[in-house]
Amino acid sequence: MEKTNTKTFEDVESVDVYTAKGLLTIGHHRYLDVRTNEEFAKSHFDDALNIPYMFKTDEGRIVNPDFLPQVSSVYKKDDNLIVACNSGGRATRACVDLLNAGYEHVANMEEGYSAWVDAGFAGDKPAAELKTACKFRPKDN
Numbered sequence: 001m002e003k004t005n006t007k008t009f010e011d012v013e014s015v016d017v018y019t020a021k022g023l024l025t026i027g028h029h030r031y032l033d034v035r036t037n038e039e040f041a042k043s044h045f046d047d048a049l050n051i052p053y054m055f056k057t058d059e060g061r062i063v064n065p066d067f068l069p070q071v072s073s074v075y076k077k078d079d080n081l082i083v084a085c086n087s088g089g090r091a092t093r094a095c096v097d098l099l100n101a102g103y104e105h106v107a108n109m110e111e112g113y114s115a116w117v118d119a120g121f122a123g124d125k126p127a128a129e130l131k132t133a134c135k136f137r138p139k140d141n
Contacts, residue, residue, distance in 0.1 A: 007099035012092050013107040017115040020082045020107070029080040032071070034094045035113065039086060043122055044113070049074060053085065053094040067094065068101050077102045084109040084116070 015023070023029040024045070031045045034053035044050065051070045054061040064070075075081060083098070083106055085091040091108045098106045109115070116122055 007096055009092055009096060011099060012095040014088075014092075014110045015082065015107045016110050017119045017121070020084070020109045021116075021119070021121055023080070024082060029082045029107075030075065032075070032081050032083045032094075033113070034067075034083060034085045034090050039113075043117070045084075045116065045121075048084075053090045053097075063093075068097060071098065071103075072101075075103075078104050080105040082107055082109050085112045087112045087114050 020029075020031075024031055024047070031048040033040055033044055033048040033050045035044075035050065036052050036054070036056060037050065040048070040050040040052075051067060051074070052064050053067055054063055081098070081103065083091045083095050085094070088108060088111050091112060095106045095108045111118075113122075
């Protein structure tokens, strides 16, 4: 019987926002934003590509059933990807799915786009205008 090598949350590499910015600046990585279309429209990294990992429904959030096919239509499995959401949770789950689909170089940006805004990388608008509320982050951050 063949042993499976299923990836889990523990297998996801994480990088802090400063490391992510450095990797993106030198052009070795691409930024995959997995937030909803509404979150992305509010503010995003200039060269980011938005492919939502989850959708909001009346019943709550559901995983985008087309996430992996949408990613594979744009990225190759050996591309270097920085994956980010609002605070890190969805991006971590997306990274697990990507790793299990054969993507080799994916990293979760710790604390997500909110950390990007907090670090001052999103421009000079007030953070409150750029960030989306998240139950995992204090309201004043």
